[in-house]
Amino acid sequence: MKSRVIRTALCGGTPMAAAILFTLPLLAQSQASVSITLDSTQLRRTIPNDFLGLSFEMSSIMAANNNGAYWMSGASTPLSTMLSKIGVKNIRIGGNSSERTPYATTTDAANVDAFANLIQANLIWNVPVKNNYNASSSVSFVQSMYNDQHVSHSYGFPTNIEIGNEPDNDDGTTGSAISYSTWQSRYDTLSSDFRNQINGSILSTGPSSAGCCTYPNGLETDSTYSGSLKSTIGSVTVHNYPLGSSANFGSVSNGDSLILASTLDAKYQTFYNNFNDNASNNGYNVRIEETNSAYGGSNNGVTNTYAAALWALDYFCYMAYSTNMSGMNLHNGPIGSDSGSYNAVSPIGVSSTPLSLQPPGYGLWVFHYGSQGQPLKTTLTNSSGANITAYGLLETNGGETVHVINRTYGSGAVDATVTVTPGGSYTHAQVIYLQQANSDVTATTGITFGGAAMDSNGNWTGGYGAAQTLSGSTFTFTLPHTQAAIVHFY
Template sequence: MVAEHAVQAGTSPASYNATVTVSEKAIGQIGREYIGLSFESSTINNGDRYDARGNLVALLKTLGTSVLRFGGHSADLAAFTGLKPSALSGLHRLTKASGWSAVYTENLGVFNAGLVSADARRVRAALGSKLLGFACGNEPDQYVAGGMRPFGYTIGDYLTQVGECYQAIRAGAPAAPLAGPDTTNTPAWFGPYAAREAGAIRVFGQHYYPLGCASGGDSPAAMVGTLLSPGLAAAEAARFASYTSQVKRSGAPLIMTETNSACGGGVKGLSNSYASALWVIDYLLTGAEHGVSGMNFTGGLNTLCTGYTVLCATGNYIYRPQPIYYGMLFTHLLGVGKLLRVKIAASSGGNLTAFAVRPAAGGGLRLMVENLSQQQASVAIGVGSYRGTAKVLRMTGPSLLATSGVRLQGASVTRKGGIKLGNPGTITCTAGGCPVTLAPYSAAIVTIG
């Protein structure tokens, strides 16, 4: 892991000092379609309202322009035989109005070539250029554990079956873009798939939940330290590096097509807390540093709002952004461009993360700095010969486990789905650097020059 996360053990003083130094060496990039969402395929038919009504389009646009991935366990059930015409019409309207594209998963678990071909024909015709790719199946490396395939089912069996599924898709939608394999952490499956499908796949998809799966006895208070720990961040970086190394020669991008803090709906009281907003910033930018091209965060468009969902239904076609949405949005505000190498030195008691972006469209250097400590941080950002002012935007929350009240430069997302930030703060950069003070458990975007 590159040096963008520094922690020092010891006693816990009221504050700590840190320095951040930025190199012009590019170590990654973050693109325009990086921050996306993931939903269960069955929910398109079963009541979740994917349509250009209410505030959904505005909430998507506020996050930028990205990808809606449809898949999950329900895509592989016998009950899922494709999209109803009315549901597909709503999805068409949503992608057209929002500018977002879609990855759509066909049923491989209970495979029927005729149904897949017919469904692919309809989906391709409805979505057109907004279809990023067709996938086949969800987490096929877990089919045996899930009772969908007999013991002894191998990667060879899967490659044969996914090939038949792709043929069925192409029979209904010739030349349609393909995606996959949407596996979990099974290198023995992902590697052979990537090698065989190189050149045929538009995007490779993988799944990852750093905390594993939630259980009923989980304690948010006991787990929050792990969620924001350097140890978990290092494990995330290693996982991303492992994934990207397996597709490097293929030329196709890697997307975390299904991800969030914990699977199984998330940890109630943690996955829907302010801590998740802080976590997701570091998680997103660590992935970009290690070659990940996009992330789709799992959730729904319903009233199940105590877990990991990004959006919570509060009325007819009206959704409230959860705390994790604010972290995703704050990362979006950092902009797109090259990620530069960062070095941090922190005094005792500190837990600081920092990332630097050289914007693709030009303009000043931008840094994301997070104080993941209960102490105040006094940070000096080295700026070389620059002398002048820098602008600062801040993300704050009432407490780590607060489930509401997150603010970006004092503002919250409106009922209509937009946000109007307060005026940025300013700091003066001198020979000693650009001084930034961060309250405990807060984040800042600093624009220099």
């Protein structure tokens, strides 16, 4: 797992008996009435196609660490099928291991190129900028990568090189952190060398700092890049683990209360305001290219559980629907981090164990499902104050969707009757649910989307429920506690 120093943080009997059996749980369960109004006259910018991304440690893609095999390649595999199904369109290779030796080989990189090309994902590749900084070696490596992508193959995206990983973090190695001015000087050198010695189309990304916001703010306000060189910056980047270290959870119950807290959305907005809105307003793409709930993974059943599925769904929805963020990459731990970790898929790397979509991966998938278009103004009326969020979208095909997340659970569980007024003139609606068999936020299995789980080959047989006719201009449905739903209007 990653070591980090700086972090911005469902008989019988008579009909009457049956009625009693089904009524008692409902009487014991708190209820809430929620209304959602969508306004299609007030729209935000279209969510970028590659908003949803995954981040992987450099060490995890190296054949030397995978018994000589290539975990990512141009061959169709359960991994490529699964990531395509859940909507991954951006892959970032980096992490702390990218600043260490041994570094990946050019053949390792070529196989990742082929994988990204296969699933049509934009690739961000990291080169070292701290103890292992070497300008000529990086230029040689990127030259090989550029040739593989654009000379030997028809890669559909620019070569995008991330210059350094967490320059402000010593990664547990004393003296490895560097100052902003040192990072900036090395960024300038490499960015110039890549374009002048290889190809002018190459993009440079950074600073991928552990802390917000000195380093990213420094880059986006640097006069060097305020003019014609602005187009050479792929993204201004930073890392974010909103819950800090998982070691501080103390217990599963405390971790669950933190990962499903209603206050998190305000925390996301504050983080965004501290650097991203400024950078976005200045014309830069802004990306959190390494993020997850808490760094260090989890050994206490929080970051790899159903709670994390609901968390990831809300986190990605909030940042995509409520800010001008260009995208986010959920980080996956290194090889061996599978048990009790925070990964979207497991196992990480080559293994005889069948691949499985993990709870955080389910959250990402539900975020992607029905999230192509422009966010619209969404007004949630919730007099009970239940921990429920909603995110409305005008789809590119003209329909509307709204993601609704009921984060209440356990003793605080609340079942909601939700009435939605869409922003357009629609006659039908259908609903698809994310749920866990026992509504157990601590579970790592039993999760379904649209009534079915994704199997180890990336196959899925679920889908929306039956089409229903709107009552006038509104649609009402039930959203039980500890579940999420997408309502599609057409």
